[in-house]
Amino acid sequence: MSVTQQEWQKEQERVGRVTAEIGKRMDDLQQRVSGLKSEIVNIRKNFWDDVTVNVDEPHETVETAVSVKQQAEVLAERERSFRHANKELSILSRMRKSPWFGRIDFREDGEQETEKIYLGIASFRDENDEFLVYDWRAPISSLYYDGTPGTVRYETPGGTVTGTLELKRQYIIRNGKIISLFDTGVTIGDELLQEVLGKHADAQMKSIVATIQKEQNRIIRSEGPRLLIVQGAAGSGKTSTALQRVAWLLYRYRGSLTADQIMLFSPNPMFNSYVSTVLPELGEENMQQTTFQELLEKRIGNMYELEDPFTQMEYVLTSMDDPEYSARIEGIQYKTSTSFMNLIDQYIAYLGQDGMLFHDLKLEDEVLIPADYIRHQFYSLPASLTIHDRMSLLAERLLEDLKERARLERSKPWVEEEIQYLDRHTLVRAYQTLQKQKRFTMTTFDDFEREREFLAAFVVHERFRPLRQSVKRLEFVDIAGIYRQLFADPDYVARFAPEIRLPDNWKTICAQTVERLDRGKLSCEDATPLLYLKEQIEGLETDNTIRHVFIDEAQDYSPFQFAFVKRLYPRARMTVLGDFNQAIFAHATDGDVFQALPDLFGTDEVETFVLTRSYRSTRQIVEFTRQLIAGGEAIEPFNREGPKPTLTQVADCNELAKRIAGRIRSLQDAGHQTIAVICKTARESREAYEVLKEQVPIRLIGKDSVSFEKGALIIPAYLAKGIEFDAVIIFNASEGVYGKESERKLFYTACTRAMHELHIYWIGNRSPFLAQVSPDLYVIEK
Numbered sequence: 111m112s113v114t115q116q117e118w119q120k121e122q123e124r125v126g127r128v129t130a131e132i133g134k135r136m137d138d139l140q141q142r143v144s145g146l147k148s149e150i151v152n153i154r155k156n157f158w159d160d161v162t163v164n165v166d167e168p169h170e171t172v173e174t175a176v177s178v179k180q181q182a183e184v185l186a187e188r189e190r191s192f193r194h195a196n197k198e199l200s201i202l203s204r205m206r207k208s209p210w211f212g213r214i215d216f217r218e219d220g221e222q223e224t225e226k227i228y229l230g231i232a233s234f235r236d237e238n239d240e241f242l243v244y245d246w247r248a249p250i251s252s253l254y255y256d257g258t259p260g261t262v263r264y265e266t267p268g269g270t271v272t273g274t275l276e277l278k279r280q281y282i283i284r285n286g287k288i289i290s291l292f293d294t295g296v297t298i299g300d301e302l303l304q305e306v307l308g309k310h311a312d313a314q315m316k317s318i319v320a321t322i323q324k325e326q327n328r329i330i331r332s333e334g335p336r337l338l339i340v341q342g343a344a345g346s347g348k349t350s351t352a353l354q355r356v357a358w359l360l361y362r363y364r365g366s367l368t369a370d371q372i373m374l375f376s377p378n379p380m381f382n383s384y385v386s387t388v389l390p391e392l393g394e395e396n397m398q399q400t401t402f403q404e405l406l407e408k409r410i411g412n413m414y415e416l417e418d419p420f421t422q423m424e425y426v427l428t429s430m431d432d433p434e435y436s437a438r439i440e441g442i443q444y445k446t447s448t449s450f451m452n453l454i455d456q457y458i459a460y461l462g463q464d465g466m467l468f469h470d471l472k473l474e475d476e477v478l479i480p481a482d483y484i485r486h487q488f489y490s491l492p493a494s495l496t497i498h499d500r501m502s503l504l505a506e507r508l509l510e511d512l513k514e515r516a517r518l519e520r521s522k523p524w525v526e527e528e529i530q531y532l533d534r535h536t537l538v539r540a541y542q543t544l545q546k547q548k549r550f551t552m553t554t555f556d557d558f559e560r561e562r563e564f565l566a567a568f569v570v571h572e573r574f575r576p577l578r579q580s581v582k583r584l585e586f587v588d589i590a591g592i593y594r595q596l597f598a599d600p601d602y603v604a605r606f607a608p609e610i611r612l613p614d615n616w617k618t619i620c621a622q623t624v625e626r627l628d629r630g631k632l633s634c635e636d637a638t639p640l641l642y643l644k645e646q647i648e649g650l651e652t653d654n655t656i657r658h659v660f661i662d663e664a665q666d667y668s669p670f671q672f673a674f675v676k677r678l679y680p681r682a683r684m685t686v687l688g689d690f691n692q693a694i695f696a697h698a699t700d701g702d703v704f705q706a707l708p709d710l711f712g713t714d715e716v717e718t719f720v721l722t723r724s725y726r727s728t729r730q731i732v733e734f735t736r737q738l739i740a741g742g743e744a745i746e747p748f749n750r751e752g753p754k755p756t757l758t759q760v761a762d763c764n765e766l767a768k769r770i771a772g773r774i775r776s777l778q779d780a781g782h783q784t785i786a787v788i789c790k791t792a793r794e795s796r797e798a799y800e801v802l803k804e805q806v807p808i809r810l811i812g813k814d815s816v817s818f819e820k821g822a823l824i825i826p827a828y829l830a831k832g833i834e835f836d837a838v839i840i841f842n843a844s845e846g847v848y849g850k851e852s853e854r855k856l857f858y859t860a861c862t863r864a865m866h867e868l869h870i871y872w873i874g875n876r877s878p879f880l881a882q883v884s885p886d887l888y889v890i891e892k
C-alpha cells in the first residue's frame with residue numbers, strides 16, 4: 111500500500127523531531143560520560159589518599175578496612191554508571207540514524223484514542239516520560255510481528271490485552287532520512303525482507319528485528335515448557351531466531367537474568383565469531399558461547415588425547431580404503447546411539463555389584479592403600495546407596511585410613527632426614543600452623559621431643575597433601591580402566607546385559623577401541639560415553655548459574671550429549687535448533703536425535719516448532735537445493751529472484767582451476783563480496799588451494815580458523831555449517847566425491863550456504879544427486 115506524499119512528509123518530520131531529541135539526550139549523556147570518566151580516573155589515582163590507613167591497633171585496622179571498602183564501592187558504582195551510560199550512548203547513536211523500523215496503530219478495547227506505537231531497537235522516552243519509540247521486545251510490539259489489521263490481542267505479564275489494530279507500517283530509515291515507507295497487511299512486508307535479504311553476505315551475522323516473521327516471533331517470545339525444539343529448513347532463520355530470543359529473554363527478565371546466565375552451544379569456534387556481533391548490535395551483551403568439544407577438553411582432556419569431531423569427519427570421508435573402516439563407522443553409529451546409552455546405564459547398575467576398578471593409593475612408589483582394599487571397602491557399603499554416594503563415603507573412609515597411615519609414617523627414616531633439611535621458610539610455616547592450632551607456645555618449643563614430634567607430623571602431612579587431594583577428587587577410581595573393561599573382552603557385556611543386541615562387528619569394534627585407548631587416544635565417539643560414565647560414578651559438577659541453554663546445529667548431537675548438557679545445567683531451560691537434512695556426522699540417523707529429547711524432559715515439557723520457509727537463498731537456489739533431499743518439497747522459498755544455479759562439467763583439474771578462478775573474478779566484478787569454494791573435506795580443500803592460489807587471491811579455511819573476512823575463500827563443507835556466502839562454488843561435485851547416500855546431506859549443506867549464486871563444477875561423471883534435480887531448475891554451462 112502506498113503512503114501519500116503528505117503522510118510521508120509528516121513521518122519525516124517526526125523522524126526529525128525524535129532524532130533531534132535523541133541528539134540532545136546524547137549530548138547530556140556525553141557530558142555525563144566525560145564527568146564519570148574523570149571522576150573514575152581521580153578516584154583511582156587518589157585511592158590510597160582518600161582512605162584512612164591505620165593498622166596499629168585492632169580497632170584502627172577495622173576502620174581502615176571499612177574505609178577501603180567504602181572507597182571501592184564508590185569506584186565500582188561510578189564504573190557501573192560509566193558502562194551503563196556508554197551502552198546507552200551506543201544504542202542512541204544507532205537510533206539517531208534509524209530511530210524505528212515499524213509502527214502500529216492500536217486502539218485498546220474501551221479506549222477512545224488510537225495509540226501510534228513506533229518500534230525500534232530500544233525504547234526512547236521524552237522528558238515527560240512519554241514513549242517516542244517502543245522497544246521491539248515490549249509486549250505490545252508483538253502485534254507488529256503477529257497481528258493482522260482488525261481485532262487483535264497480545265499477552266503481557268499482567269494478562270491479555272485486546273483491541274483493534276488499525277495500521278501496520280514499515281520504514282527504512284538511514285541517517286535520519288526515510289528511504290522507504292509502506293503499509294502492510296498480514297505479514298511483515300515482503301518489500302523490506304526483499305531489501306534486507308538482497309544485500310551482500312557479511313563476515314558477521316546481522317540482527318533481524320525489523321523483519322521477524324510470525325512463526326519466528328512465536329519461538330522468540332515463547333514462555334512455554336522447559337524444552338523448545340525448533341526443526342527448520344536450511345536458511346529458515348534458526349540461528350537468527352535463537353539470537354533474537356536471547357535478546358528478548360534479557361529484556362523480558364531484565365533485573366533477574368543476565369547475559370552470562372545464558373549459554374549457546376555452537377558447532378565450531380568460527381561460528382562463535384560469526385554470530386558474536388548480533389547481540390551487541392541490539393545493545394545487549396553477548397551470552398556465553400562454547401562448543402561441546404571445549405566442554406569435553408575441560409573435563410576429560412587430562413585423561414586422553416581427544417580426537418575432535420572434524421578429524422573424525424575427515425576420517426569418515428576420506429579413509430574408505432582402510433580395512434578397519436566399516437567397523438569404525440559401525441562403532442561410531444553405535445557408540446552415539448540411545449542403545450549404547452542404555453548399555454552404559456546397565457553397566458553402571460552392574461558396577462554397583464561388581465566390576466568397579468580402582469587405583470592403588472601410592473606415595474611415590476610405595477603402595478599405601480591397595481586397590482583391592484579400596485574395592486573391598488566400596489562393596490561393603492550398602493548397595494541401596496547410589497554409586498556416587500558410596501564413592502563419597504568411600505573417600506571419607508580412605509581419608510581416615512590415610513590419617514592412620516600418616517601416623518605410622520612419622521617414625522620412618524625419610525621423615526627424620528627431611529626434618530634435618532627443612533628450610534627456614536618451611537620452619538616458619540610450621541610454627542605458624544602450630545600457633546594457629548594453639549597446640550604449642552613458643553616456650554614449649556624448647557622441648558626437643560615435642561618439637562621433633564610436631565615437625566614429623568608436619569612433614570608427613572605435607573607429603574600426604576597431594577594424595578589427600580586426589581582422594582577428595584575421587585582420582586582413585588580407575589575411570590579409564592572401567593571404560594576399557596567394557597571392550598577388553600567382547601563377551602564382558604553378557605555379564606550384565608545378556609539380552610542386548612550388539613553391532614555385528616562388536617569384536618572388531620572392541621579391538622579397535624582398546625588399541626586406541628592403550629595408545630592414550632580417545633576417539634570422538636568414545637569421548638561423551640566416557641564422560642557420561644565418569645559423571646555417573648563420580649557425580650556431576652553442575653552449573654546452577656546457567657538459566658537458558660541454546661543448542662544450535664543440534665542434529666549433530668548424540669543422545670548422550672543432550673543428556674549430559676541437561677544434567678550439567680539442571681536449572682536451565684533449553685532451546686534446541688536443528689535440521690535433519692543437514693545431519694552430516696557419521697552418527698546421524700534420521701530423526702533419532704530429536705526423538706530422544708522428549709524422554710529427557712518428559713513429553714509435557716516439550717514444545718516443537720517447525721520452520722519451513724527458507725530466507726537465505728534466492729527462490730531459484732531453494733527450488734534447486736530442495737530437490738536434493740527427500741521431503742524437500744515441504745521447504746518454501748522466499749520469493750527473491752536471482753540467476754538459476756549453473757552446472758559445469760570440466761575435463762580435468764587444470765580446466766577446473768581455470769574455470770573456477772574465472773568464475774571468482776566475474777562474481778567479484780558483479781559486486782559479490784564473500785565467495786566460498788566449498789570442498790568436501792580438508793584434504794580436498796588443500797588440493798583446491800594448491801591449484802587456485804596461483805590464479806586468484808584466495809584464503810584457505812581450516813578447523814582452527816576462528817573467523818573469516820570478506821573475499822574469496824576455500825572451506826570444507828562441514829566447517830561452512832551455519833554460515834552463508836554471497837556465492838558458493840562447489841569445487842567438485844563428481845560421482846566419486848558425492849556419490850554415496852551418506853554424502854547427500856553434506857552436499858545439500860554445502861549448496862544451501864549460497865545466498866545469491868550457486869555454481870557447481872565436476873570432473874568426469876556428475877554426482878547422482880544432481881541427476882534428481884529437474885533440468886529446468888539449472889543452467890548447463892559449457
Ligand SMILES: Nc1ncnc2c1ncn2[C@@H]1O[C@H](COP(=O)(O)OP(=O)(O)OP(=O)(O)O)[C@@H](O)[C@H]1O
Nearest residue numbers: 318321322323344345346347348349350725726832
Ligand atoms: N525474519 C528474517 N528477516 C530477515 N532475514 C532473515 C529472517 N530470517 C532469516 N533471515 C536471514 O536468513 C539467513 C539464514 O538465517 P539463519 O542462518 O538464522 O538460518 P538457519 O536456519 O540457522 O540456517 P542453516 O540451518 O542453514 O544454517 C540469514 O541471512 C538471516 O539473516
